[in-house]
Amino acid sequence: xxxxxxxxxxxxxxxxxxxxxxxxxxxxxxxxxxxxxxxxxxxxxxxxxxxxxxxxxxxxxxxxxxxxxxxxxxxxxxxxxxxxxxxxxxxxxxxxxxxxxxxxxxxxxxxxxxxxxxxxxxxxxxxxxxxxxxxxxxxxxxxxxxxxxxxxxxxxxxxxxxxxxxxxxxxxxxxxxxxxxxxxxxxxxxxxxxxxxxxxxxxxxxxxxxxxxxxxxxxxxxxxxx
Numbered sequence: 001x002x003x004x005x006x007x008x009x010x011x012x013x014x015x016x017x018x019x020x021x022x023x024x025x026x027x028x029x030x031x032x033x034x035x036x037x038x039x040x041x042x043x044x045x046x047x048x049x050x051x052x053x054x055x056x057x058x059x060x061x062x063x064x065x066x067x068x069x070x071x072x073x074x075x076x077x078x079x080x081x082x083x084x085x086x087x088x089x090x091x092x093x094x095x096x097x098x099x100x101x102x103x104x105x106x107x108x109x110x111x112x113x114x115x116x117x118x119x120x121x122x123x124x125x126x127x128x129x130x131x132x133x134x135x136x137x138x139x140x141x142x143x144x145x146x147x148x149x150x151x152x153x154x155x156x157x158x159x160x161x162x163x164x165x166x167x168x169x170x171x172x173x174x175x176x177x178x179x180x181x182x183x184x185x186x187x188x189x190x191x192x193x194x195x196x197x198x199x200x201x202x203x204x205x206x207x208x209x210x211x212x213x214x215x216x217x218x219x220x221x222x223x224x225x226x
Contacts, residue, residue, distance in 0.1 A: 137186030
């Protein structure tokens, strides 16, 4: 009261206003804090609940996504499927005939060797027309087929005293393309000699016996006979 008595009457109103503000400001501050603070707290609680819910749902999705990724990676890294095995590959040797399993055991050797036939044609008839060379090859094949001669070309050609070109080594000369062509045609069945078993050059032959054979045809410089 003594303090109030020292205050001048014109200043009392201002002092009262100051005291009012000193009381009202803290009160309003506390009231405002109590009003505005709970709302962020509730927001944080809601956000926390949302985060928990999301955290609980994410692992499942992550696991499924991880499983799918692992499955895709496994599929991409896995080797391509093996091609189907053909039926003939699955057959066992027991189900296959022995002759088919080893055909070489039952295959008969060719009695007329193409290379040897071409060598004889080249040695005996090079320079002759193609028909004359085929005729020489046909005589050799006719001998292989005839029961009075050996049944393979090697034995026919190298029989002692049969061909002078064997004695002088001309049989080992390298045949040309025409000789090989003539050999193939003779093996295919072309016989211009009408079944002859002998041939000779009348300008060089001195054997009286060969002259006694029946002539079937003449081609080039050779006479063909049976």
